[in-house]
Structures are given as C-alpha cells and as structure tokens.
Amino acid sequence: MADPIQILSVTRKPDSASYQQRVENWIAPLAEQGITVTPRTWPKPGPERKALLDEMRRADAVWWHRNILTTRDAKAVRAAAKLWVIDFDDPLSYSSKNGGQPSWVRRRRFNATVGRADASLVGSRFLADLSEPFGHPIEIMPMAVDLPDAVPVRESTDGQPVTLLWLGSTSTQVYLRDIADVFTRLDTEVPLQLRLVGGKKLEFPGSKLEVDHRPWSPEEQDRALREADLGLCPMPDTLWTRGKCPYKILQYMAWGLPWVGSAVGENVVAAGEGEWARALTADTSDAWASAIVRLAEDASRRRAMGERGRAYVEKVHGRTALTQQLTEFWRQIVARPAR
Structure with missing residues (x-):
C-alpha cells in the first residue's frame, strides 16, 4: 500500500465550473487511491490567509487552481508550500477580454506564480507551451467527462427535422x-x-x-x-x-x-x-x-x-484512465526532491 498523501487545494473561485472540473470532481477518486485533497479558498490578506499559509506548511503539496498572484503573494506561497503545483485550463498570461490580448499585468503575475511553482497541470499542449520556459515538470491533464451508460439510438425518420x-x-x-x-x-x-x-x-x-x-x-x-x-x-x-x-x-x-x-x-x-x-x-x-x-x-x-x-x-477523457494518470502524477511529483 502506497503512503497516504495530503494535498491542500486552493482556489479563488470555488463555485466555478473550472474548479469543479479540474479539482473538485477528483477529490473522491483520489481519496480511493490514498490521496486526500482538502479544499480551501484563497482569502484576503489577514488572519485567515496567515492560517492558510500555516496549513500549507503541514500539507505534502498545494494544488493551486488558476489564480495568478502578485510577486509578494507568490513569494509567500512559495515559502509556505513544500510542493506547489499550479493547475490551469486557460492561457492566464493573456486577458480574456477582446480575444486574449497581451496584458503586461497578467504576464507579470503569471511569471511570478508559475515561475515559482514546482510543476504545472494543464489542459492542453498550447497551455503546456506557456509553462515550458520555467523548466519544471508539466503534465497535460485533459478534462474528464462522465459517459452515460448507454448511447441513444438515433434513427433517421423521413420528414422529421x-x-x-x-x-x-x-x-x-x-x-x-x-x-x-x-x-x-x-x-x-x-x-x-x-x-x-x-x-x-x-x-x-x-x-x-x-x-x-x-x-x-x-x-x-x-x-x-x-x-x-x-x-x-x-x-x-x-x-x-x-x-x-x-x-x-x-x-x-x-x-x-x-x-x-x-x-x-x-x-x-x-x-x-x-x-x-x-x-x-x-x-x-x-x-x-x-x-x-x-x-x-x-x-x-x-x-x-x-x-x-x-x-x-x-x-x-474517461475518468477511469485519467484517475490513474492523476494518481501517478501526484505520487511521482511528491516523491521528487524539493526544488
């Protein structure tokens, strides 16, 4: 039996569809593999943030969802986390407005966050290329979809739209x-x-x-x-x-x-x-x-x-195959020497 792993997942938007698909839906499957994921929301500066940073120090890894940080905040997370993995499914270095225009502010935050992380979990090859310059491990983790037990038989009927x-x-x-x-x-x-x-x-x-x-x-x-x-x-x-x-x-x-x-x-x-x-x-x-x-x-x-x-x-994109991939990723990355 592999050693248990304690992961702290942190997001700014716990109700978002992205968080549900990238993190929340994996909590139960990973628990069956001996990997416990505890969800947390990134708070504003103050006692709650200090408590969360202290909690990061006790976890085996931090699973960071999307949020790109100021240099100051990124340094604080880097100092607290034994292992910091950033997960993103959008090109966060660009602005989502006007078709993804270059953004100096977002680029600086992206570099501050991803550049200090130990690894990236990304949704596509295009996103993997954004993490490539930082020289850390990158895992392309496709989005999972739950398949219905049976596919409907779609018979063509003359005259029907x-x-x-x-x-x-x-x-x-x-x-x-x-x-x-x-x-x-x-x-x-x-x-x-x-x-x-x-x-x-x-x-x-x-x-x-x-x-x-x-x-x-x-x-x-x-x-x-x-x-x-x-x-x-x-x-x-x-x-x-x-x-x-x-x-x-x-x-x-x-x-x-x-x-x-x-x-x-x-x-x-x-x-x-x-x-x-x-x-x-x-x-x-x-x-x-x-x-x-x-x-x-x-x-x-x-x-x-x-x-x-x-x-x-x-x-x-089936959950069974991706559960195995994600389990292997976490076990291998936790076993790596710290940066």
Whole structure:
C-alpha cells in the first residue's frame, strides 16, 4: 500500500465550473487511491490567509487552481508550500477580454506564480507551451467527462427535422452570433431545427431555422444530448481560445453525437481528420454551412462519427484512465526532491 498523501487545494473561485472540473470532481477518486485533497479558498490578506499559509506548511503539496498572484503573494506561497503545483485550463498570461490580448499585468503575475511553482497541470499542449520556459515538470491533464451508460439510438425518420444543438451560457453565446450568417446558407431539403440550452433566446433573421431555446438545467442538458442529431461549437480564433478545450464537445462525443466546430485549438485535435474523423471543423461561413448540410443529409455518417467520438473520449477523457494518470502524477511529483 502506497503512503497516504495530503494535498491542500486552493482556489479563488470555488463555485466555478473550472474548479469543479479540474479539482473538485477528483477529490473522491483520489481519496480511493490514498490521496486526500482538502479544499480551501484563497482569502484576503489577514488572519485567515496567515492560517492558510500555516496549513500549507503541514500539507505534502498545494494544488493551486488558476489564480495568478502578485510577486509578494507568490513569494509567500512559495515559502509556505513544500510542493506547489499550479493547475490551469486557460492561457492566464493573456486577458480574456477582446480575444486574449497581451496584458503586461497578467504576464507579470503569471511569471511570478508559475515561475515559482514546482510543476504545472494543464489542459492542453498550447497551455503546456506557456509553462515550458520555467523548466519544471508539466503534465497535460485533459478534462474528464462522465459517459452515460448507454448511447441513444438515433434513427433517421423521413420528414422529421434534424436537430442541431448548442450548449452554453450568455458569455459564450456571442460565438453563436458570430456564425449567424451560416444559418442563412443552409441549402438543404432536410428540415432543420436549432436547440439552444443555456444563454438567452436568439433569433436569426433570414434563416428558416426553427429555434428552440430552453433554460439550462442538468436534466434539460441531458435531454438535449439524448435527442439531438448534431452538435455545434463555434468560437473565434484568438490567443484565448487556442488554449481551450470546450467542454461541450466532450459532452457531445460522450453521448455519441457528431459535431461541427470552428477550426481552432483543441477543436481540431478532438475532431480528428480524414476517414476516421470524429467531427468536422470549419474556418469560413461557407465551410460551416457545407459541413452542417453534409452531416444533416447523411444519417449513417453521423452515426459513424458519433461512435468514433464516443470511443475517443472514453479513451482520452474517461475518468477511469485519467484517475490513474492523476494518481501517478501526484505520487511521482511528491516523491521528487524539493526544488
């Protein structure tokens, strides 16, 4: 039996989806492997922060989620932590506003934090490259997705509309507006409808698409993934999006759903290419429209892509395989001599 490990996880936003996916969802699986993760929130300066720094000194490692620090705060954490691992799933050295513009303040904080850490846990190769200059171990830890026990059988029925699905929030709905003209170019005899789960109700003037908007809930999301025929994942090509792996495409594939997405970053990796493609990517309005029409008109191709996507996420993003990877990472990094 391996020795138990005590990890303190620290975040500034414990309610964020990122924290849930990158840390919180791993607490129970890691506990089964003898690794105890205790969650904490980074407080403002004062007695609570001092107490947290003292707690860091007693832990085997600190699992730091996203928050980039001032040089002063980074030095304080470095002095307290026996082992400091930073986990991030966005290019934190850039501003998330205006498509990931360079930010001198964020770059300085990123360097102060990541440069003092002992290792990086990142969500993609693009993000790994941001940590590369600091010379410490880097582990690419893909986001995990839970797979339903069974994939619905999607039978094509003449006359029934093919349902396009978009999952998201108000903040990402702007990406859907960016491809609004695509919906006016869908030249097909197959009836189409667009279901939006999350965000606000949208209309697309000039399009014949029937738009069905439903507020997000776990039940509504699962219902949509079960009933839809084709997922959508538009996003712009920016420094910010190139490092992201949109969670929605993992959900689509987990449910055996093919998808069309922007040819950006991790979308391209997840989609694959050639005869074994799991999805189609596009970089122009015409390419988007062509991809949607091709899949809308070919149920057998949709089914084959969906099956390949399901197999891919089970292998690359399945929780069982990633639990083993994460367990090995923590055991190996804790066993390393301190920097």
